[in-house]
Amino acid sequence: xxxxxxxxxxxxxxxxxxxxxxxxxxGRHYKVMEVCGGHTHSIYKYGVDDLLPANxxxxxxxxxxxxxxxxxxxDDGIAIAEIPGVIxxxxxxxxxxxxxxxxxxxxxxxxxxxxxxxxxxxALRIAKQNPDREVVFFAIGFETTAPSTALTLKxxxxxxxxxxxxxxxxxxxxPPLRALLESPDLRLDGFIGPGHVATVxxxxxxxxxxxxxxKPVVVAGFEPLDILQSIAMILRQLAEGRCEVENQYRxxxxxxxxxxxxxxxAEVFELRPHFEWRxxxxxxxxxxxxxxxxxxxxxxxxxxxPGVRVADPKACQCGEVLKGVIKPWECKVFGTACxxxxxxxxxxxxxxxxxxxxxxxxxxxxxxxxx
Amino acid sequence: MxxxxxxxxxxxxxxxDADGERHTVETALLEKxxxxxxxxxxxxxxxxxxxxxxxx
Numbered sequence: 001x002x003x004x005x006x007x008x009x010x011x012x013x014x015x016x017x018x019x020x021x022x023x024x025x026x027g028r029h030y031k032v033m034e035v036c037g038g039h040t041h042s043i044y045k046y047g048v049d050d051l052l053p054a055n056x057x058x059x060x061x062x063x064x065x066x067x068x069x070x071x072x073x074x075d076d077g078i079a080i081a082e083i084p085g086v087i088x089x090x091x092x093x094x095x096x097x098x099x100x101x102x103x104x105x106x107x108x109x110x111x112x113x114x115x116x117x118x119x120x121x122x123a124l125r126i127a128k129q130n131p132d133r134e135v136v137f138f139a140i141g142f143e144t145t146a147p148s149t150a151l152t153l154k155x156x157x158x159x160x161x162x163x164x165x166x167x168x169x170x171x172x173x174x175p176p177l178r179a180l181l182e183s184p185d186l187r188l189d190g191f192i193g194p195g196h197v198a199t200v201x202x203x204x205x206x207x208x209x210x211x212x213x214x215k216p217v218v219v220a221g222f223e224p225l226d227i228l229q230s231i232a233m234i235l236r237q238l239a240e241g242r243c244e245v246e247n248q249y250r251x252x253x254x255x256x257x258x259x260x261x262x263x264x265x266a267e268v269f270e271l272r273p274h275f276e277w278r279x280x281x282x283x284x285x286x287x288x289x290x291x292x293x294x295x296x297x298x299x300x301x302x303x304x305x306p307g308v309r310v311a312d313p314k315a316c317q318c319g320e321v322l323k324g325v326i327k328p329w330e331c332k333v334f335g336t337a338c339x340x341x342x343x344x345x346x347x348x349x350x351x352x353x354x355x356x357x358x359x360x361x362x363x364x365x366x367x368x369x370x371x
Numbered sequence: 372m373x374x375x376x377x378x379x380x381x382x383x384x385x386x387x388d389a390d391g392e393r394h395t396v397e398t399a400l401l402e403k404x405x406x407x408x409x410x411x412x413x414x415x416x417x418x419x420x421x422x423x424x425x426x427x
Contacts, residue, residue, distance in 0.1 A: 003409065003421055004389070091414075119415025121397060141414070148414035151397055199411060199419045252411055252419045260400045261418060 003251065007223030008046070016228040017051040023235035030056045031187060032234055033324055035177065036194035037064030037352025038222050044357040046224040056231065059186070059324035062176045062280060063194050065141040066093045066350035067322060070278045071310040073169050074099030077138045080167060080303050081112040087130060089123035090138035092116045093350045096343060100310045104138075120152035120166070127156070127164035136299045137166045144196040146170040146288060147261040150268035153290070153297050165299040168289050170269065173197050174205050175286035176277060181213045185325050190234035192227065193219035195249040200265075202257025203247050210243040221249040268294050276309060278346055279319025318345035321354050328355040335359055372396065372417075374408050384417070386410060 024030065034040055040060045043049055049058055062068055074097050081088035081104060088104070095105045095116060108114035113133075117123050120137050127135035139149040149166060156164045173194060180186060193206050198219045206217045216237040220230035230248045237243060247253055268291055275287025290298040300307075312318065316338065317331040328334050328347065338344040340356050347353035351360070372386035372394065382399040397416045398404045410417040 121415045144418065145414050147400055147418060148397075148416040151399055151416055196411070196413065196418070251421055254419075258400055258418055260402065264400070 007225040020232050023239050030189045031059050032190050033059040033061045033188050034192040035061040035063045040354050040357050041352050042222050044361040048224050048227050060354040062322045064352040067346040067353045068277045070276045071099050076305040078107045081107050081114050087133050087135045088114045089117045096349050120149050124152050127161050135164050139166050140169045142173050142197050143200045150264045153268050165297050165302050167299040170288040175283045179283050190216040192230050193217045195221050198253045200258050200261045203245050203255045206245050216243050217245045219247045219249050279322040316345040318347045321347050328358040372410050372412050374406050
């Protein structure tokens, strides 16, 4: 398959791995954060970390859209789903995220009409097919997914679909990165930038990382060679004393992003003053809500929601995993009480979650060759 | 996904994924689209087309 096979070439992978080895300074420990959950998934699916020297450590970032949703937001969704007459729609992963009293899947089992969709446009279609029912879409995701929600809301408005609304939990990637960089818990040497988010926002929003914090960023694609090459590019910047944003994913990402998508986002959404992230707490200007022009399609205004902050279960260490402070296997309940079949924390729910990636691909702590 | 058929008036495309399965994709966020072009699709919406000079 074009754009896939050539980025999974084993011989090229070994060659880039050799290049990485040549760029590593003996005795120095490098910590590189892959921001996006899609990268985490690819790294463990393809064993990319096995091609790295032991002193190049990959740290998993907060870029899994399901993982960062706090329990209180799940409770808000369930409260709406349980209203008689409502058809509640969401992505499949979201159905399994635990709230304080179960998940949306549990609510469905108890009689709520909760339906899985692949796109918000599917939810709009359900609304048109059921004009006597209220149809609510649980919108989650970063800037990659938000344009899809925005276009759907524009279509709903244009087609006069009055029984459709959206509970908006979209988030933006830059504020949590800044929060991580301000965190005293974490020392990072560079970032693998989120390729799909950058498709929409471009590479420019990441310029603050080298400018304000002196760390290199390489926006990367999601195939094994993309990730290996981006690590080599970060290490080369460090070796040459450079610090800038580079774009490894040029076949998809324009440096300025998708201007049409940005225009639609600006029309339909506005920033919330604060939004709660699982494990990271409240972060200013990091969540999106519907703009005044689309407020009539806001499910949080149309229905009553609890809006209560709920603490994570004590046993769950998703917060530390999301901040890159611990590895998934270091969590007390990893693989025992918390598994993909019966997740306690969000990181075990989504395939992009670090815990699920480790669990599904059998990647546990082990020794690697130290350079 | 690869564009099989375009409905420019409604900004929709019929696309085939790697397994040949067909999906309707919203193309309103692309400046232009053409049959045979490969798209990056997220939640039913094309957010980018793969660089033409690379795709050629």
